[in-house]
Structures are given as C-alpha cells and as structure tokens.
Amino acid sequence: MAIKIEMLRCFTMVALHGSLSDAADALGRTPSAVSMMLKQFEDHVGSPLFETARKSRLTPIGGLIYEEARREVAHFENTVSVIEGLSKSELGYLRLAVTPSVATTILPTIIHRFCQMYPEVRIDIRDMDSAAIARDLEREQADVGIGTLPKIDGMNRVELFSDPFGVVCRKDHSLAQNWDQLSWQDMDEYVLIANGLCKLITDPGFAPILDKSRLMVRNTTSLMGLVREGVGITILPRLAVTGPQDNIAFLPLKDVNTKRTVHLVSQPQNFLMPAARAFLKLITSMIHEGALGVDKEI
Known part of the structure; x- marks a missing residue:
C-alpha cells in the first residue's frame, strides 16, 4: 500500500494534539477513522510510531517521521492553495518569514504596495529569529525569508542593507550621559542582557563582556521590556x-x-509560486527606486 497524504495528515495531527479524539475533531473525522488511517500508516512503516495507546508520546522513529511528514503536509497544502488560486486567476498564497526588526521597518511599506497591486493574494507573515527563518526555508515552510541569513544550498541570497550595532539602554542610564565617547570598556561594570544577534559581533573587546552575561533573551519584545525595566543593557x-x-x-x-x-533569501525563480515571484519582483524594483526606507549601508 502506498503512503497517502491523508495518512501523513492524520499522523501529524495525532502527534500534534496527543490524542485520537482531539485530532479527529481538528480533522473533522471520527476517531475510529483516524485510528484506522494511523494503523495503515504504521503497518506500512513496519514500526510503532507512538509509545502508548494514548498517543501522547512519539517513538524515536516516530519523531523522525513526524518532521518529514509535517513538512510534506505543509508543502501539499500550500500547493493546493496555489492551484486553487490559479484556477480563479489569482496568484495564490505567499509565506514570509522575517526578523522582528524587518517586520517593523521595511516590511510594512513593501506589504502595503504589494496588497494594492495583488489584493487577492493571501499572505502569511511570521516574525522569528534568523536561525528559525533559515530552518523554515530549508523545510519549504516559507517562500521568502528576510534576516541575517547564511548561504543555503540551492537558494538565492541578496543583500538588502546593513546597520551598525550600538548599546540599548534607558535614557536615564549613566551610559547615556557620555554616549558620544562610548566604547566596549565602558560597558564592563553593567549587566548585559545578551540576545541572538550578539554572536555576530566579532570585536575582541566585546568577547569578555559577553562571557560575563548571565541573561540570554531571544525575543525582541521581551528583551526591550527588560531594558525598559532597568534590568540591564x-x-x-x-x-x-x-x-x-x-x-x-x-x-x-x-x-x-x-x-x-540583512539578506533576502528564496528558492530559485523557477521553483517559486506566482505570488512569491511577484513579491520578489516588487522588492527588486523598490531597491532600484530606493523606496525601502533604508540605505544600503546605514
């Protein structure tokens, strides 16, 4: 028996919800139908995918298969969405993964113009750190990624802009009183709240300061909240x-x-759906116009 997409969908939903009944509710099917589909899948695999009958914990092989199945289901659903859009003479569905700073600076202008040009396109925007964006691109869970991204085999990468690092603190912090002469040495006595972007800083003077940090916050909103509260810089x-x-x-x-x-990363043009190609074309034209709202180098 060949593996069917419904088998993968049932398996991923059961793994996600941890029970047959909850998965059945999400799928709009009966628990017995979901159970039968899951058994057919396990028979094909030749190994149990869950450790107990309650389906609350995956076996080691179940965990590996889950990652592949989830990616395939997401890809299938996106393909169906695009096909349905094309059948209605629409461009389909666009999935964007961007860093929070991009989401609040250059993206609103781009999305505003894109929506005016293609009002029928459905857009899914997720803000996350650059490592998560790279994973989503590799798993085909995003069409276009914008962030500080590495070269990814088989994908196109374009530099959008670069901006300098600086100290972020409260305005009443003592460092803010002499900011025009600020150096790494001036930060030594203060609490540093590290974040995911700190690893990009290669200045030797910063290394000992980062080593002393006992706080790591990857979410920008949480990070700014701690700075605003005066926990550190x-x-x-x-x-x-x-x-x-x-x-x-x-x-x-x-x-x-x-x-x-900050880079723009995507699959080669011939692998992209129409909406993603239109989005990249718009960004390219806005770069040439200087309409992104940022300089190439700030």
Missing part, C-alpha cells in the same frame, strides 16, 4: 530599535565597525 543593530521607544536610547559605539547584514 543590551546590544542591538540600529534598525532593531525603531518607532516610539519611550525611555529607550540607542547609543552608537566609538571606533566599532561591526554591522548586522
């Missing part, structure tokens, strides 16, 4: 601190050249 690229920040200050660093580079 952090280091971020210039465009990561945008909009009204109340009592938050961004302090440039003297004689520090380390920058964050």
